[in-house]
Amino acid sequence: MAVLIDVILPLAISATYTYRVPDNMPCPQIGTRVLVPLAKKEVVGIVSNLHTSPVEDSIRLRDVLEIMDPYTILSDEQLTLWRWIADYYMCPLGDVMAAALPAKAMDRQYTMAENKRRRVKLDTFSDELEEKKPLTPAQTAAYESINNQFKSKDIVLLQGVTSSGKTEVYIHLIADQLAQGHQVLYLVPEIALTTQLTDRLQRVFGNQLRVYHSRVSDAQRVEIYRQQRLDESPRLIVGARSAVFLPFSHLGLVIMDEEHELSYKQQEPAPRYHARSVAIMLAHNVRAKVLLGTATPSVESRYNAEQGKYGYVCLSERYQGLQLPKITLIDLQRQYKRKEMYDHFSDPLVARMREELDKHKQIILFQNRRGYAPFMQCTRCGAIPKCTDCDVSLTFHMASRQLVCHYCGATTPVPAVCPHCGGEMKIHGFGTEKLEDEVHNLFPDARVARMDLDTTRKKNDYEDIINAFSRHEVDILIGTQMVTKGLHFDDVSLVAVLSADHLLSQPDFRSAERAYQMLEQVSGRAGRKGSAGEVIIQTFDPTNPIFDYLRNHATEQMYMNQIAERETFRFPPFHRQISLILRHSDEQRLWAAASLLHTRLQQVFGARVTDVVTPSVAKVQKMFIRQINIRIEAKANIAKAKQMISEQIAYVLALPACKGVVVLPDVDPV
Ligand SMILES: [Zn+2]
Ligand SMILES: [Zn+2]
The missing domain is CATH 3.40.50.300 (P-loop containing nucleotide triphosphate hydrolases)
Incomplete structure (x- = not known):
């Protein structure tokens, strides 16, 4: 028998790549990085499955070239989470891998093995720590209520008005977890990751803290990843949405602050995941708790609290009686x-x-x-300068004296007069x-x-x-x-x-x-x-x-007003929405593909499918865009529905008339 491995490769293609383990190589474990041939290249992938096959059947398969690390880079729990994301967000595992790992981890020069000389240094903080601030009576009540609700619920929504001191409540909860030897993941929107927050946390938790987000260099990110994987690392990770992909060995609590924030949802590229859903699944898989905090809960989370799915704690008093x-x-x-x-x-x-x-x-x-100014317009003929590659008007920037496309970044000098009629140009807005x-x-x-x-x-x-x-x-x-x-x-x-x-x-x-x-x-x-x-x-x-x-x-x-509207008009959380975004540079071809897909989906899903929508920005970077929305009852079998949608997409894309059209599913769009 020959030993075969399936490998996840950083490709946006839903295919299984299988390789043969040569006789002189030890069998790699699931979660190990391996170097494999792909067409004429050599690429790094991760072993996702092991199986055997009779030697004669494996002859057409290519050999694994190299096992890259002495350790697995991915735990079983992480692979489970990756698979869930690929299924739920309807994307290939390769897309999940690209989002989940620092780019350097896919570099064949990089190794997880001990080699201190090449390791990048991470920031260290002062060892002089401050005591936690004592909680006010209102904060204490919230803190106790959260702990009580965690006895029967896995997820608690903390609704605290602005300036109620939610951070102080978090600090007390974090300290409890660390004292029990647990890890804590503290998620914030990218933009909120300022020194204001990290300074405060550093003063209390010192070198138990690590910060992980897009402004941390890739070399540092891959080192934080390695330390987490080998459990050498501090216990508190503060990060933006991609921190949900870090390895955790004894996670006790996930705090997601400003849970309503749109930036928790990744838009481009796939997977179009929502960090809240992924964090909840991450915690669920390892029996950790989740605390969602905000002054203005998303309608979805508030609804889950109302339905008893989440616990609910309200902190309505502003700090210092403000x-x-x-x-x-x-x-x-x-x-x-x-x-x-x-x-x-x-x-x-x-x-x-x-x-x-x-x-x-x-x-x-x-x-x-x-x-x-958002746009310029000719006072004589009404022409508005638009981006040549996108269907949007150009924004006037005074400092650079340029017109800028806020979609693709293209710039052009400000026209002195109207390029069409020579009339005077005026700014608007x-x-x-x-x-x-x-x-x-x-x-x-x-x-x-x-x-x-x-x-x-x-x-x-x-x-x-x-x-x-x-x-x-x-x-x-x-x-x-x-x-x-x-x-x-x-x-x-x-x-x-x-x-x-x-x-x-x-x-x-x-x-x-x-x-x-x-x-x-x-x-x-x-x-x-x-x-x-x-x-x-x-x-x-x-x-x-x-x-x-x-x-x-x-x-x-x-x-109350919003939830009533959502129910009447069949929007989330009563219906789940899946948007299919279609793109092609040829508008005719795109239209043909969209119409065909729409017809076929309607045969399966009936009135749950909207008409083909032309979005308000219908062209970006020379690609035309159309959209089809499908709304499925929340109680329906959503996995089955997704499978049926995928089948229709595959059928349409296989037709010669639809060649080259890209269809991107967006599950739970925001
Ligand atoms: Zn004009
Ligand atoms: Zn543009």
């Missing part, structure tokens, strides 16, 4: 009619800003668009860059900083801005949603949302939920130490019910 901010709406229509505007600032907002600056307080201005200009004109003496993707491209930019603002070297901070994430500043008394309308007008069933979460989070930045802050929201739509919820901080009513 009051919730007062929310003031400004009707832009009225302001413009009365001509009581200066650029994009209403007179009442300017007056309030002046008062706060005179009191030496700090101000945050929120506008969820970067660049100077406003982004953070323009806001900065306007603030300089309005408050020439104020110290202003801007935080958006354009000002935070270098490694330390983000932290530098936050530190300068914390030290009160900046009076006014202008930013996109980056400024909404869990940051704490003592002197911010006023937060202004320059235009809430863009947030409210998204064509998506989650639009109200998202707008509410974002506005509630940005409001949470106002008011520290003893005084209630104020939030001013400018809008053309002041009667939108979302503002009533916001003004009353009525998260619960907001949820």
Whole structure:
């Protein structure tokens, strides 16, 4: 008999790659890295299965070239999780491997074996530790309630208003786990991984802490991975969504902070996984507990709590008796009619800003668009410059004097006149860059900083801005949603949302939920130490019910309203959604494939399949895009449904007329 192994290769193809173990080679264990031939190349893969076959049957198979490490790189539990992700998110195991391992781990030069000279050094922290802060009575109650609920539930949702000190509750729970010799995984959205959080954790946990996210170098990531795998490593991992893929040998608790955050869902490339679902499965497989924390729970998690699937703990008192901010709406229509505007600032907002600056307080201005102006338009023929490769208008950037595509990054110089008719070009709308200009004109003496993707491209930019603002070297901070994430500043008394309308007008069933979460989070930045802050929201739509919820901080009513809508219109959590995204550079061919797939799916799923949708951005980087949505009853056999969908996709893609069309399933899209 010949010994055969199946190998996971970093390829986006659902095929099994089987190789023969040569007679002079010891049999590699499942989870070991091996070097194998693939066409004319040699690639690194991971053994996923062992079996035998009669020698004569194995003759056509190629031989394994090399076993690369003395240890397995992947545990049985990790392989189980990878398989679950591949099944659930309808993608090849190779895609999961590419997402799960640091790139260097797929390098044939790299070895897990002991070789200290080549190991990269990881950051070490001071050994002088601080005591945990004692919990307030409200925090103590939450802490005890969480522990009680963990006796009967595996997952608990902690809903704590902004500035209630959730982090302190987490710290006490982490300390308990570490004392019992357990590991803790603490997940935060990428953007919240600032020194504000890690400093606080370092001061308490010192070198028991490791930070794992995309700004950590690949060499350091692969070293953290190796230490975790060999269990040489500290016990507390703080990381962004990809940290769910690290090996854990005795995980006790997963904390997911800001569980409602969209950035927990990976969009590109596949697997389009949600870190919350993966974390829950990871914990489930090793009997660890999961704590989901947020001020504004996702509708799905709140529903699971209501149904008794999750435990639920509420922390409604702000730290140090801090009051919730007062929310003031400004009707832009009225302001413009009365001509009581200066650029994009209403007179009442300017007056309030002046008062706060005179009191030496700090101000945050929120506008969820970067660049100077979202688009330019010819005043004569109405032409709008668009990206040649994407179906989107180009954003005007003043500093670089360029038009930029926010989808593919392509840039082009600003046209002096209309390229079609020679008419005058005018800018429309406003982004953070323009806001900065306007603030300089309005408050020439104020110290202003801007935080958006354009000002935070270098490694330390983000932290530098936050530190300068914390030290009160900046009076006014202008930013996109980056400024909404869990940051704490003592002197911010006023937060202004320059235009809430863009947030409210998204064509998506989650639009109200998202707008509410974002506005509630940005409001949470106002008011520290003893005084209630104020939030001013400018809008053309002041009667939108979302503002009533916001003004009353009525998260619960907001949820009731949303869940009723979701039930009526058959959206999650009552129905599961699977979107199929089709792409091709030839629009005709794409359309033919989409129509055919749609027809076949409808024969199987009937009215559960929507029409072929042309998304609002229907072309990106020369690829046209169409979408088909399928909504399956939550109680139905979803695995069976996915299998039927995969069969239809395979059938259509095998047709010559559909050659080259790409179909990407997106399970539970957000
Ligand atoms: Zn023109
Ligand atoms: Zn583009």
